[in-house]
Amino acid sequence: MNDTFDLRISESHIEVHKFHGGTILLTMIFALMLQAFLPVYIPKANILDLPLLITIYFGLSRRNPSTGLLLGTLIGLLQDSLSKTPLGLFGIAKTVIGYLASSIGARLDTEHPLARFALTFSFFAVHQGIVVLVQKLLLAQPQPWFTMRLGISCLVNSILGVFLYYLLDRFRKS
Amino acid sequence: MVGIPSRHRSLFLLTGVVLLQVLLLAVQIKRDSQGRLIRVWTVSAVSPVERSGAWGIGKIRDAWRHYFALSDTARANEDLRRENGQLKLEIMQLQSKSAEADRLAALLNFKQMQAKVPMIVARVIGSSADANSAVIYLDQGLREGIHKNMGVITPEGVVGKVIESFRDTCQVLLLTDRDSGVGAMISHSRIQSPVGGLGEPLLTMKYVGNDDEVNVGDRVVTSGMDRIFPKDLPVGTISQVKPGSPFKQIRVRPSANIEKLEEVIVLLTTDPLALKPGAPPNGSAATAPSASGQPVSRLTNTKPAEKHP
Numbered sequence: 001m002n003d004t005f006d007l008r009i010s011e012s013h014i015e016v017h018k019f020h021g022g023t024i025l026l027t028m029i030f031a032l033m034l035q036a037f038l039p040v041y042i043p044k045a046n047i048l049d050l051p052l053l054i055t056i057y058f059g060l061s062r063r064n065p066s067t068g069l070l071l072g073t074l075i076g077l078l079q080d081s082l083s084k085t086p087l088g089l090f091g092i093a094k095t096v097i098g099y100l101a102s103s104i105g106a107r108l109d110t111e112h113p114l115a116r117f118a119l120t121f122s123f124f125a126v127h128q129g130i131v132v133l134v135q136k137l138l139l140a141q142p143q144p145w146f147t148m149r150l151g152i153s154c155l156v157n158s159i160l161g162v163f164l165y166y167l168l169d170r171f172r173k174s
Numbered sequence: 175m176v177g178i179p180s181r182h183r184s185l186f187l188l189t190g191v192v193l194l195q196v197l198l199l200a201v202q203i204k205r206d207s208q209g210r211l212i213r214v215w216t217v218s219a220v221s222p223v224e225r226s227g228a229w230g231i232g233k234i235r236d237a238w239r240h241y242f243a244l245s246d247t248a249r250a251n252e253d254l255r256r257e258n259g260q261l262k263l264e265i266m267q268l269q270s271k272s273a274e275a276d277r278l279a280a281l282l283n284f285k286q287m288q289a290k291v292p293m294i295v296a297r298v299i300g301s302s303a304d305a306n307s308a309v310i311y312l313d314q315g316l317r318e319g320i321h322k323n324m325g326v327i328t329p330e331g332v333v334g335k336v337i338e339s340f341r342d343t344c345q346v347l348l349l350t351d352r353d354s355g356v357g358a359m360i361s362h363s364r365i366q367s368p369v370g371g372l373g374e375p376l377l378t379m380k381y382v383g384n385d386d387e388v389n390v391g392d393r394v395v396t397s398g399m400d401r402i403f404p405k406d407l408p409v410g411t412i413s414q415v416k417p418g419s420p421f422k423q424i425r426v427r428p429s430a431n432i433e434k435l436e437e438v439i440v441l442l443t444t445d446p447l448a449l450k451p452g453a454p455p456n457g458s459a460a461t462a463p464s465a466s467g468q469p470v471s472r473l474t475n476t477k478p479a480e481k482h483p
Contacts, residue, residue, distance in 0.1 A: 033220060037227050065184035073191050081216035086202045088195035095195065099188045138199050 017061040023171045028054055028075055036082050047153040049124070051075045053161045055094050056123050057168055059101025060110045068105075072098020086139065093130040097123050113162045120161035124154045277437050284329040284439065292442035294318055298435050299343065308334075308348035308371065310435060315340045318442075323402065325441040331408040331429025332356055332396065333438050344440075348432050349377060349409075357400035358409045361393035369394060369409050369426055375433060377410055379424035386422070388415050394426050403441075 031050040038045040055075050059068035076094030080087045101123060110116060128150055135141040281295050296312035314320050316339050326333040326346045334354055338345040347354050348371070355370035358379065365388070367381045382388055392412045398405030414425035 029223075033223055033227065036220065041231060066187050069184065069188050069191060073195070077195075077212070078216055081212050082220060086199050087212060088199040088202070091195045091198075092192050095188065095191050099184065103184075134199070138196065139203070 016063050018173045019171050032078055051079045053164055055098050056101045057165050059098045060105035063106040065099050065102040068102025069095050069099035093127050097127050116165050117158050117162050121158040124157050280329045293439050296440050297437050308351035310346050312344050315343045320344045320440050325403050326438050328430045328438055333430050350432050357397045358394050359397040361395050366397050377426040379426055382422045384417050
């Protein structure tokens with residue numbers, strides 16, 4: 001109990017950010033749209049994972065694990081339904097990422113760009129790991145754990161994430 | 175559940191949500207379904223927005239391409255202009271070839287219809303260096319049997335006559351020359367009078383009395399009196415009639431397009447010709463009238479011209 005108490009005390013020093021009404025929902029929808037839409041015109045854009053970046057950002061900002069994981073679940077399932085993957089593949093992965101981002105965001109200052117870059121990079125890798133794991137274990141679809149494309153994707157998404165987070169910071173309630 | 179701290183609650187929630195999704199995956203694998211209903215909803219919700227987005231992006235892209243991204247447009251425009259010029263040139267060449275083919279077909283048709291009349295198709299290769307004389311050169315000459323005073327026609331009408339023949343070429347005096355003329359008559363009234371050149375595009379019909387009825391638009395045909403050209407070949411159409419003294423002043427527009435000749439037919443005979451009736455509505459015969467309008471070459475040959483080696 002003491003550990004829990006101490007942790008809660010320490011969490012109280014971290015600011016919980018709130019957003020203008022509908023920001024999270026609209027951003028989520030916009031990210032999903034872009035994710036489905038952008039590669040049509042810019043094929044290289046398929047290395048981006050905007051729903052993941054949104055999940056990470058709102059998880060880190062809201063710092064509520066329950067909200068974070070539910071948001072991740074919703075985004076993941078919607079992403080699944082817009083792709084050919086079985087429902088739940090990205091849902092599971094983003095649920096876990098939403099939870100982790102919220103939990104870590106409750107303990108660390110995640111406002112610095114470098115911290116954001118490192119966290120995004122890590123979350124992206126974990127996300128891919130979970131996706132590959134689910135595919136291997138549940139779907140019997142063996143996938144490589146690492147490819148060069150995955151590495152590049154990880155890097156690009158992390159860089160993009162830093163700028164995207166900065167942009168989304170504008171929608172925070174002051 | 176009462177004793178579960180909030181931090182653990184989220185962990186339980188995580189576990190529950192993940193397990194639910196694992197079950198969802200299992201159900202999909204078991205039933206070999208892909209959650210079609212949820213997908214339909216999602217796609218139905220997303221597709222209108224995507225369609226609008228595609229429309230918007232299309233508009234933006236068009237606007238960008240048409241109004242802003244014009245750096246390559248000038249070059250492309252130049253290339254297109256150049257290509258367009260080349261294509262126009264090719265079209266003109268093709269049209270010219272097509273027109274030539276039509277003309278040759280008409281000549282061939284005429285020649286086939288008049289199979290018994292010796293004739294040869296010749297190409298105009300030059301014209302007079304003297305601006306005051308209407309003379310052309312053909313690419314056929316003595317070797318093909320062309321001699322002086324042979325008639326030159328086109329399917330449309332009389333052109334002129336050969337005034338000089340060389341080994342591989344010949345010189346033709348056109349009907350429009352001042353010294354040229356043809357025995358002619360007005361088609362419907364049968365009034366006979368030589369038609370001669372004036373050194374201009376129109377011809378003149380010289381000896382028609384003021385009492386004779388002549389109307390603009392009357393057709394003038396060969397009379398055959400010059401004994402070079404067959405009768406009733408078109409010479410031209412009367413375009414102007416004025417009273418004169420002692421004869422009417424009559425202008426005739428030639429039937430043959432004398433100013434733009436490219437291929438002609440040379441009648442390889444100096445005998446009196448008789449073309450098939452109604453065969454060439456446009457046959458014509460060139461006589462060589464004198465400046466006074468009288469036929470210069472009243473040829474009386476009864477045998478076809480001999481071909482010169």
